[in-house]
Amino acid sequence: MRFITGCAVLAIFFSASTHANPLIDQLIGVTNQYLEREVSEYARSLGGDPRHEIRLSRLDARLRLPLCAEDALSAQLESPDVPIGRVTVRVTCNGPSPWRLFVPAQVSLYQHVVVSSRPLQRRDVVSAQDVRLAERDTGLLGNNYLLDPAQAIGMQLKRNVNADTVLGHTQLEQNRLVQRGDKVVISAGNASVDVRMPGEALEDGTLGAQIRVRNTRSNRVVRARVTGPGQVEVGM
Numbered sequence: 384m385r386f387i388t389g390c391a392v393l394a395i396f397f398s399a400s401t402h403a404n405p406l407i408d409q410l411i412g413v414t415n416q417y418l419e420r421e422v423s424e425y426a427r428s429l430g431g432d433p434r435h436e437i438r439l440s441r442l443d444a445r446l447r448l449p450l451c452a453e454d455a456l457s458a459q460l461e462s463p464d465v466p467i468g469r470v471t472v473r474v475t476c477n478g479p480s481p482w483r484l485f486v487p488a489q490v491s492l493y494q495h496v497v498v499s500s501r502p503l504q505r506r507d508v509v510s511a512q513d514v515r516l517a518e519r520d521t522g523l524l525g526n527n528y529l530l531d532p533a534q535a536i537g538m539q540l541k542r543n544v545n546a547d548t549v550l551g552h553t554q555l556e557q558n559r560l561v562q563r564g565d566k567v568v569i570s571a572g573n574a575s576v577d578v579r580m581p582g583e584a585l586e587d588g589t590l591g592a593q594i595r596v597r598n599t600r601s602n603r604v605v606r607a608r609v610t611g612p613g614q615v616e617v618g619m
Contacts, residue, residue, distance in 0.1 A: 404444040409451065414439060414472050414486045417458035421466040422490055429494070433521075436491040448484075451476035461485060467492050468522040491520040497529040499548045507540045508558050509550075519549055527551030557589035560612045567596055569607060570616045582607075582615065 418437050426433050455478035461471040472486045495516040503513060514532045521528055528551045529535055538555040548554065561567060561584045569582040581599045588594035588609040596607045596615055607615035 404446065405450055406446055406448055407442045407444055409456070410442060410474055410484065410486060411439060413456055413458050413474055414488065417472060418466060418470070418488060418490060421460065422492070425466055426492060431494070433492055433494045435493065438489045438491075440487040440489075442486070448482050449476075449478070449480045451478050451482075466490055468525075489522070491522045493518050494521045494528075494530065495519075496521065496524070497532050497535050497550045499544050499546055499550060501546050503540050503544050505540050505542050509535045509538050509540070509555070511536055514550065517547065524549060524551070527553050559587045559589055561588040561594065561609050561615065563587055565613060567607075567613050567615050569596060569598060569605075570610070570614065571618070584615070588615075 415437060422435050422437065426435055455476055457475050457477070459473045459475070460466055461473040463470065467490050470488050470490055472488065473483065474486055475481075475483045496519050497514050498517045498519070500513055500515045503509070507513070511532065514535050516532065519528070528549050535550050535555060537558055539558040541554055541556050544550070544554055563584055563586050565584045567582045567584050569580045571578045571580070582596045583599055585595040585597060585604065590609055590611075592609050593606050594609060594615070595604055597604050605617050607617045610616050
């Protein structure tokens with residue numbers, strides 16, 4: 384079966400016309416119906432019943448292809464993997480005169496995400512007073528957002544942010560309890576022996592991270608696990 388496709392067909396979606404065209408109506412109808420179903424199902428899977436909006440790109444009314452019987456018409460998400468953000472829907476007619484078209488659209492999904500409640504500075508540690516929930520279009524955010532303030536509390540800012548900034552992995556990192564050059568206490572021991580020595584961190588470390596530290600008494604460099612601010616532990 385030979386489908387009508389090609390660059391000329393793809394280009395039709397970037398010009399506008401006010402003339403009525405039954406094919407355009409059919410494309411709009413099947414694409415909207417498909418996206419409404421897919422987006423609603425995806426939104427339900429997230430919980431909380433977030434609202435959504437679907438906006439199709441304007442189609443060129445000069446397009447001349449045969450109308451397709453409803454039972455021969457199908458739609459499928461071409462890209463991306465989830466029906467959110469900038470999407471492309473592949474509409475296919477499997478009738479006697481088959482054709483295939485690609486319809487671009489913008490899908491907005493509004494969820495309550497974590498934002499900064501005030502301006503924050505690089506290396507600030509986020510507290511409960513620093514964040515709040517606000518509704519944003521997550522279709523524009525990719526994966527760079529959080530839904531629970533607890534996910535941000537205790538994290539450290541990678542850069543300065545303004546108030547009402549959406550917080551995600553590009554702005555936050557694990558709090559570095561030890562930084563390179565810090566004076567630290569090196570602990571080593573077991574149930575019966577507890578030895579503490581002064582040391583210097585040779586690299587940054589978050590809670591539980593293994594970092595290099597120098598024992599400032601012996602000048603020996605060892606690997607130790609960060610257990611708290613200024614505290615590291617080595618095994619015996």
